[in-house]
Amino acid sequence: MLKAWHLPVAPFIKVQQDRLFITLWLSGESLPQRITLRAEEDNEELSLPMQRLRQAPQPGVVAWRGEISLASGQPRRRYSFKLLWADHQRWFTPQGFTRFPPARLEQFAIDLPDAGPQWVADQVFYQIFPDRFARSAARDADQDAVYYHHAAGREIVRKAWDDPLTGEAGGSTFYGGDLDGISEKLPYLKQLGVTALYLNPVFAAPSVHKYDTEDYRRVDPQFGGDAALLRLRHNTQRAGMRMILDGVFNHTGDSHPWFDRHQQGSGGAGHDPDSPWRDWFTFSEGGAGAQLAGLCQSAEARLSVDQPGQRDLCR
Known part of the structure; x- marks a missing residue:
């Protein structure tokens, strides 16, 4: 029985400069003779060859790798895998194996460029x-x-x-x-x-x-x-x-001086309509501060993160 593994995250995805390396793992009998990577660049379909790697990622598992250029194209990259034998072919998508080419929204997708630190993936x-x-x-x-x-x-x-x-x-x-x-x-x-x-x-x-x-x-x-x-x-x-x-910047505790539900003397928004932090929180018509959804007894007050001063203080 043929099995395949791929997700658009490490170790199956690796970015090096302007190239995206994509890896597919396979195991089982009757492995494909060839695999191509179906990708899109500005809605134009590309068929890119994949190479079988010599080093096995796990015992009994083989890896195939292809690459997509990031030098051009839209930020969202969509792709799928076409597995080829002498007398038939199959596709591999997030839904599994299929005999038919996948629709656009049925393919793997990754948003690039990613401005996050590259060391995280390893x-x-x-x-x-x-x-x-x-x-x-x-x-x-x-x-x-x-x-x-x-x-x-x-x-x-x-x-x-x-x-x-x-x-x-x-x-x-x-x-x-x-x-x-x-x-x-x-x-x-x-x-x-x-x-x-x-x-x-x-x-x-x-x-x-x-x-x-x-x-x-x-x-x-x-x-x-x-x-x-x-x-x-x-x-x-x-x-x-x-x-x-873990940075918690979309809400504060109700005892934070900005909110000060328990009136510890900071002039917080939780009890003072004239508080300098009043606009940093969302209040109902009755004046109660908005809390995190589903937490009726929450001690967490949600911040209105579109306020410029609030963003500066959370840097």
Whole structure:
């Protein structure tokens, strides 16, 4: 039985300067004798030859590679694969194998040029939710004395590290993982083959998940503060690892000074119609701030990101 693998992402896609390299993996009996890459340039169909690679990506798998020029054409590149035998042919598309040429919208598609960093495609990422990943051996007791959550409607719950997970208290349940705990686990992650970390939000916020940002310029003390983040970045650099932080810029927490639902003295938009940040949020006729859809008890207030001043502050 013939099997094929392709998605318009790494490792099947690679951009080098003005060329897009596209790879198809195949396995099974009766492999095709030839494969062509059907592509489009400004709605004109192209048939481009693909070459079988000598190196197998996996045992029992063969790889074919073709390329598309990015020097001209529309940003959205559409393509599919035509597999040829001596007496028949088949097409491979996102829907699988077919005997007939696919319609335009049934082909693979990728938008290029991509202004994102090219190093991302070659990384093995490990996503970390800091509170649940690792509690550092030298954790300061003061880090466990700063838990609070204004809008959860439930008491703070502090768990021992080995306590089982439950749905109790939601965003107000804390286990005490921190950034130094991540640093201590870097040798283990490197042994797994991890080359880059993706951290869920780490900046100051009352909840365990930290998507309700209270201060974009300060790492949450529960995680060890700014110094712990600097230590982690230094340690990841020494380990040859990249690190990405989850930036939450389309909404703030309701305790952020811009919104200040709980009236901590910042003159926030949540209670002051004359607040300098009032236009940064969307309000109903009754004056209630718009919250994220589906979160009726949300502690997150959605920002109107088209306001020029708001964009500047989030850079």
